[in-house]
Amino acid sequence: MQTGRIIQSLSGYYDVQTADGQVFRTRARGQFRKNKEKPLVGDFVEFDSENGDGFLWAIDPRQNALVRPPIANIDLAVIVTALKEPDFNPNLLDRQLVALEAAGVPALIYFSKADLLDDQELEDYQNWQKLYQKIGYPVVMSGPKAVEELTPHLRDKVLVFMGQTGAGKSTLLNQISPELALETGEVSKALSRGKHTTRKVTLIPIPFLAALIADTPGFSSYEVFDFPVEDLVKYFPEMRAASVNCRFRACQHLNEPGCAVKEAVSLGTIAASRYNSYKLFYELMKARKPKYRKNK
Numbered sequence: 001m002q003t004g005r006i007i008q009s010l011s012g013y014y015d016v017q018t019a020d021g022q023v024f025r026t027r028a029r030g031q032f033r034k035n036k037e038k039p040l041v042g043d044f045v046e047f048d049s050e051n052g053d054g055f056l057w058a059i060d061p062r063q064n065a066l067v068r069p070p071i072a073n074i075d076l077a078v079i080v081t082a083l084k085e086p087d088f089n090p091n092l093l094d095r096q097l098v099a100l101e102a103a104g105v106p107a108l109i110y111f112s113k114a115d116l117l118d119d120q121e122l123e124d125y126q127n128w129q130k131l132y133q134k135i136g137y138p139v140v141m142s143g144p145k146a147v148e149e150l151t152p153h154l155r156d157k158v159l160v161f162m163g164q165t166g167a168g169k170s171t172l173l174n175q176i177s178p179e180l181a182l183e184t185g186e187v188s189k190a191l192s193r194g195k196h197t198t199r200k201v202t203l204i205p206i207p208f209l210a211a212l213i214a215d216t217p218g219f220s221s222y223e224v225f226d227f228p229v230e231d232l233v234k235y236f237p238e239m240r241a242a243s244v245n246c247r248f249r250a251c252q253h254l255n256e257p258g259c260a261v262k263e264a265v266s267l268g269t270i271a272a273s274r275y276n277s278y279k280l281f282y283e284l285m286k287a288r289k290p291k292y293r294k295n296k
């Protein structure tokens with residue numbers, strides 16, 4: 001028995017890389033299908049391989065996983081957010097942050113197109129940068145120092161890049177590693193060609209960072225949250241922290257008296273924009289039709 005990480009899946013085959021860099025093509029054992037357990041790219045697995053015929057025997061417990069792209073054990077998601085063209089949308093950024101918090105995936109915010117801002121705008125955006133940094137998210141602004149600033153955050157990690165179309169993902173990848181940008185571009189083009197194209201998921205190495213990056217970007221615009229609305233506050237770290245002081249244990253931080261979250265918003269220690277996102281998502285989640293399918 002050997003252990004390794006799945007670095008590619010294609011038509012029911014899983015390519016597993018061992019610590020010494022060797023790659024073995026494997027198939028999942030029938031027991032996985034029976035248990036409705038599906039190996040994901042990024043999974044650490046136990047497998048054996050003889051004469052090129054490999055089988056997966058077990059999947060190690062996952063640290064986290066995303067649906068889009070279907071990758072497990074992600075160390076960092078880089079959210080690429082344009083400051084201009086399209087205009088910065090804090091709501092969209094918060095939506096992506098909440099989805100990542102809910103999935104247990106650490107996030108870094110990359111603000112692209114800072115060069116398109118005038119001095120006044122740049123000052124405003126430095127305030128956004130501070131706001132998110134204070135919550136605990138690393139924030140990097142585009143510019144000549146961006147790659148240098150990003151490098152320590154990316155080293156040795158399994159990465160997913162996400163962000164709206166036109167946000168600047170390819171441009172950033174190109175700055176980090178030109179060969180990589182080319183490769184991802186080609187792969188995503190191949191993927192979008194048609195529904196009948198075989199679904200392939202790959203982690204591509206970035207040798208100088210000793211990192212791996214998913215070849216497909218994460219979700220971009222609208223994402224339905226699939227957790228109970230009561231949990232929403234947990235995924236706003238600064239609100240979660242404040243909410244322990246709410247008078248009522250079941251406080252939803254809307255109209256309840258003695259709400260420590262609203263108090264913090266009025267004092268300015270929690271940003272109004274973040275609270276607005278909370279309220280908006282809350283309303284959207286309340287308004288959606290209940291789903292009767294069992295979540296597994």
Ligand SMILES: Nc1nc2c(ncn2[C@@H]2O[C@H](COP(=O)(O)OP(=O)(O)OP(=O)(O)O)[C@@H](O)[C@H]2O)c(=O)[nH]1
Pocket residue numbers: 080112113114115116142143163164165166167168169170171172
């Ligand atoms: N001025 C400026 N333009 C940028 C920057 N980043 C990206 N752009 C431009 O914005 C446009 C979109 O950038 P891309 O890198 O293709 O965006 P993307 O996120 O990969 O978009 P999709 O491939 O559609 O998902 C291109 O015309 C880029 O040249 C930046 O930092 N400054």
Ligand SMILES: [Zn+2]
Pocket residue numbers: 243246247251252253254256258259260261262
């Ligand atoms: Zn409250």
